Amino acid sequence: MRQTTLSVALEVKPESFDHLSGLLDALRDRRSQDPSGGKGPFADFLTTVPAVHFLSLSVFPGFDYDPLFVIEANFDGAPGPFWAQLEAAIGPDLRSFLRCCKCPLDHTGPLFDAVTAADSRAPIAPYLEARTLTPTVFHHGNRGMTRDRILDEGKLFLATRAELAYSNDGGPSPYRKLTPVEIHARLRAALLPQFGWLDRKAPPRIPLAQSLGDYARLALFALALVFALSIPGLILKSQLAWPHYVLLCLALFALFTGMLYRMGKALPGTATPTRFSFLGFFLKRLLVPVALAAAAYVVVAAFLAAPFWSAIAHRPFWAAWRDMAIWAGWSAGSVAVVVAGLLVWLRWLERRDASQDAPPVDPRMLREMARREDWIPQNHMGSVVLIKPGVLRTAIIRAGHLGLHLLLRVLPRTRQGYLGSMRTIHFAHWARVNNNSRLMFFSNFDQTWESYLDDFIEKAHAGLTLAWSCGVGFPPTRFLVKDGASHGRQFKEWARHSMAVSRFWYSAYKDLTAEQVERNYRIACGLRKKQLSEKEAAAWINDL
Known part of the structure; x- marks a missing residue:
């Protein structure tokens, strides 16, 4: 099934910035226990928006522009059904958020007026679909894995752990002296009644x-x-x-x-x-x-x-x-x-570009971002930066991002899903906003923010520099790919400076890392087969 990554960026009335931030915090408290101890049930969103992998709602304060409200979503299927599901789940909240935004001056203005009018019942989904931004670059860490498949295979993994741990009935484990081929056969027979889909051929991840x-x-x-x-x-x-x-x-x-x-x-x-x-x-x-x-x-x-x-x-x-x-x-x-x-x-x-040696970071915002991080194995970040002006820069960012995007659709397949040598990214994308004058980046990743950027700096600094070097204040670069992000401390401070608090962030599988998703996939693929050769079984058993 098609996986979709998109975002909607809307300008906010400056006087409504604090009010919108409070509305997003209230939604987080009602909808999710993570991060930072919300009050509502985490599974609520799971049932009402059954296609979503990750969803975030953020507000970026602006010094050169008015604040920006951004909806970032990663889901299965086409945008139309997703927006309808999202409206069904949090329609009144979305309408309240939009009333804090400015009316656009383009052709979507009448739609905005209809949606935000007093006592309006006009559908919100068409407006959000009309304002959707297409990413210039995006990466799917577990490409081709639908949310339902990830959840099902996660349950299968837990069932294998339980079967291996508790099948002894108080005595020695019956799996202890079996060969890998025999372990596969016994484990499959034990789990098949509970997971009938193991008897069906798995759909191809990438047709x-x-x-x-x-x-x-x-x-x-x-x-x-x-x-x-x-x-x-x-x-x-x-x-x-x-x-x-x-x-x-x-x-x-x-x-x-x-x-x-x-x-x-x-x-x-x-x-x-x-x-x-x-x-x-x-x-x-x-x-x-x-x-x-x-x-x-x-x-x-x-x-x-x-x-x-x-x-x-x-x-x-x-x-x-x-x-x-x-x-x-x-x-x-x-x-x-x-x-x-x-x-x-x-x-x-x-050689004439200016770079920021010590970008200013609001200490209060920094504390708020840190407070919401590291509650689960996954984290989230969003960033908006100004784009350097000029004809050559414009051509480079358009051609460079297009080429990088097309390359990322091919390379992970040849490297078993890795981005370079990393497998900590679930979904990430860049998009241009404000009439192509700003570059927006969102990522849903594993581990801490520091280790995530360290991974990029050490293993994919050339690609990161290529994608972000057009940002105003970015560390000094050479020929688009050298230096740049390799200035570790300076780059991290520049990235923090461009970030905002993720007021609402949702993950459909909050306990799974991108690597664990692939591990579950390999285990499930093995159990779908009625028999494994000795060589296949020896490789398959390493994931148990």
Whole structure:
């Protein structure tokens, strides 16, 4: 089933900020015992919104903008049914929250007026659906696992623990002297009456069509990127003879690489120790994909342009295709020059960027955030930062986020769900708000906030720097991926400065880590099989 991550960001009337915060706290107290000791039953939300994995309601105070009320949700299925379920569960509360917000000036204004009018009974779901933001980047740590499946397999795991612990009836355990194959057979026979679904084939986590679509979108993005970067070469080649074109490209490339050599060194006090090398990364990871993308671009571009050239020049199709392939090949050769020029421009901007060495953090808000953290194995964070201005920054954040998003849809599958070498993230996403002038980040993760960011800093600092380096005040970066988040203390303070208290946060499986979800999945997959080979059983039993 499709998993959906989305958010709704609404501007709040400044005078209503405290009132809205109080309403969200009251909802938390009624709906959940976690975090920090609410008064209501935790399971209430479980029954009324049966598709949701995680849900948060936050209010971000604004210094450059009015406060921002954000609904962040991760659920199974399409947005329409989810919004209807949410309205059925907390409709009166949602209406009260919206009355603290400003009326939007776009086409959704009439919907807002209808929903917030006195004694209104107009449905809220259409307005929330109309205001939904599409994430620019998102990651699902347990992709393809529906909430019901996670809960069912969690119950199965507890049942296996109980069976192994209490099946001895006061004597020695009957599982003690069994082989892994025999343990599997006996355990399956004991649990099958209680969990009849073990006799049914498990649905695929990621259907084949979805997998092919992910790879196809990544390939199309690579082709489009090569085409965009080759446009200057296409123009120059149409005006210059090939010897002049080659000389110009070589001269510009030499000029840009010389400038990069001088500008590429870190400014005093901004370098961080790293073994990362652009040359090594290119040779090990990018050389083959780039060569394939360039070759595919030449072939595809020639096929697309050949019919037009054939009609214009009255050439046979294959002769026209050959002409276009030669032209596309020459233009693709200029991509390295264009990339080098863009890197010079980027590095010129990076050397002049301002960063915050000691971002201010409200001590009262910091205490309130700390008070609500670490009540269960999971935690939640939300952040909103200003985006650096400029044409190049705008292009980088749009193309960079799109490419990172498409890559994240492919990489975890090849690394068994890990993001880099981490498996502490359930759901995370970035989105742009306030007419693309601010970047919003939300994450539902395991362990403490400190250890979560330490994981990112140590294991995925390049990707984190790429995604967040466009934020105003971000620690100094080099070429989008170096330094940046590796400035551990400075980055953590900058992140804390951008965060707000999660007034209401809900988890459907509050005792499960992302790793435990995968462990339960592997156990369930083994028990679904009527028989395991000795090798399969030996591997499967490690998860018990």
